[in-house]
Amino acid sequence: MKNIVLLGATGSIGQSTLNVLRQNSDSFNLLGIAFNNNFDIALDIANEFKPDFIFYSANVTNKDHPLFSFDAEILSRSANLREMIQHPKVDVVISAVSGFAGLEASYFAIDAGKIILVANKESIVSAGDLLIPLADKKNTTIVPIDSEHNAIHQCLLVDNDLTKILKLLITASGGPFKELSMEELKHVSIQDALKHPTWVMGPKITIDSATLVNKCLELIEANYLFDIPESKIDIAVHPQSIVHSMITFIDGSTIAHLSNPKMEVPIANALGLEGRLPIQFDELDFSSLELTFEPIPEGRESIFQIAREVCRNRGNLGTIFNAANEIAVQAFIDQRINFVDIYEVVIRTFSHFSCSNIESLEEIFEYDKQARIQAEKVIKSIN
Numbered sequence: 001m002k003n004i005v006l007l008g009a010t011g012s013i014g015q016s017t018l019n020v021l022r023q024n025s026d027s028f029n030l031l032g033i034a035f036n037n038n039f040d041i042a043l044d045i046a047n048e049f050k051p052d053f054i055f056y057s058a059n060v061t062n063k064d065h066p067l068f069s070f071d072a073e074i075l076s077r078s079a080n081l082r083e084m085i086q087h088p089k090v091d092v093v094i095s096a097v098s099g100f101a102g103l104e105a106s107y108f109a110i111d112a113g114k115i116i117l118v119a120n121k122e123s124i125v126s127a128g129d130l131l132i133p134l135a136d137k138k139n140t141t142i143v144p145i146d147s148e149h150n151a152i153h154q155c156l157l158v159d160n161d162l163t164k165i166l167k168l169l170i171t172a173s174g175g176p177f178k179e180l181s182m183e184e185l186k187h188v189s190i191q192d193a194l195k196h197p198t199w200v201m202g203p204k205i206t207i208d209s210a211t212l213v214n215k216c217l218e219l220i221e222a223n224y225l226f227d228i229p230e231s232k233i234d235i236a237v238h239p240q241s242i243v244h245s246m247i248t249f250i251d252g253s254t255i256a257h258l259s260n261p262k263m264e265v266p267i268a269n270a271l272g273l274e275g276r277l278p279i280q281f282d283e284l285d286f287s288s289l290e291l292t293f294e295p296i297p298e299g300r301e302s303i304f305q306i307a308r309e310v311c312r313n314r315g316n317l318g319t320i321f322n323a324a325n326e327i328a329v330q331a332f333i334d335q336r337i338n339f340v341d342i343y344e345v346v347i348r349t350f351s352h353f354s355c356s357n358i359e360s361l362e363e364i365f366e367y368d369k370q371a372r373i374q375a376e377k378v379i380k381s382i383n
Contacts, residue, residue, distance in 0.1 A: 009045055091114070094119075100126055165232060242291060
């Protein structure tokens with residue numbers, strides 16, 4: 001029985017993780033959960049799974065919610081989060097937190113040498129120069145649960161000799177706007193951007209999918225996690241979201257990972273470190289399967305050029321790229337800028353900074369802060 005701490009328990013990936021745990025309750029115990037401010041869903045989780053630790057990150061002054069009467073340790077400070085993640089009973093930490101907010105927790109888990117299942121790509125993008133060497137030093141196992149990176153992880157089980165890899169392909173659904181020009185993107189609404197054609201996700205990642213910045217983040221994450229140069233990583237639009245990644249080896253063989261777009265599949269694989277876990281899933285109907293692949297839509301090339309620059313130079317660049325995007329996406333959600341302005345905010349903010357090495361978590365937080373300030377300046381200039 002492995003003890004699990006689930007970060008971001010009330011979000012979409014957190015809920016998918018709980019579905020996997022329900023189906024394998026004889027193998028896993030949910031020891032602790034962390035969430036932001038959805039106390040009602042957290043209470044439902046607590047009543048069902050009976051965790052020993054419950055952490056919330058929201059600023060709460062009124063503690064009348066029934067969750068505060070639950071028979072568990074209710075935690076709210078950063079030091080408490082670290083204690084929960086690094087508790088001796090914890091075997092696996094699952095980071096399903098969205099955005100840069102998940103960085104600190106990822107650092108705590110890696111520093112403690114815990115097995116960490118990562119869906120929080122922003123932490124790797126922003127702090128890969130710090131987290132990956134720390135994982136090596138602490139002998140920490142990092143297993144990705146983003147569908148694309150988990151697919152790469154599984155394909156590499158065939159042959160993990162990186163010198164034998166010719167190309168790695170990450171697929172993108174293309175989001176709802178893959179047929180639109182940059183001029184047409186000026187007129188799309190928030191409601192349009194949140195209508196993802198294949199996945200059900202939170203608003204931030206759904207907007208990232210619509211801009212294709214999500215694929216930029218995944219490109220950078222793959223570069224860090226698998227130590228594969230960006231020149232060997234291609235991106236293709238695959239609207240069916242059935243093929244999640246492919247690896248072509250130097251002998252001409254290509255290994256692909258296929259599954260229906262359901263997050264329980266990569267989560268179950270990541271949790272099944274000692275053997276594959278049984279879950280309910282929709283089987284692929286190969287007799288009616290049609291798979292198509294397309295290039296990245298025109299007009300989005302500049303944002304991918306920035307992502308590739310991040311891969312080549314690393315340092316603080318991933319922090320800046322991610323921070324600029326998070327501010328731009330929130331500004332769009334708040335209706336302060338148009339959809340297409342997201343690209344301008346990211347590009348202009350990124351160009352404001354030069355590359356510098358990072359050596360501490362404090363430096364990353366400082367670069368993140370400065371990039372957010374600069375992004376707000378760009379937004380004001382647009383308005």
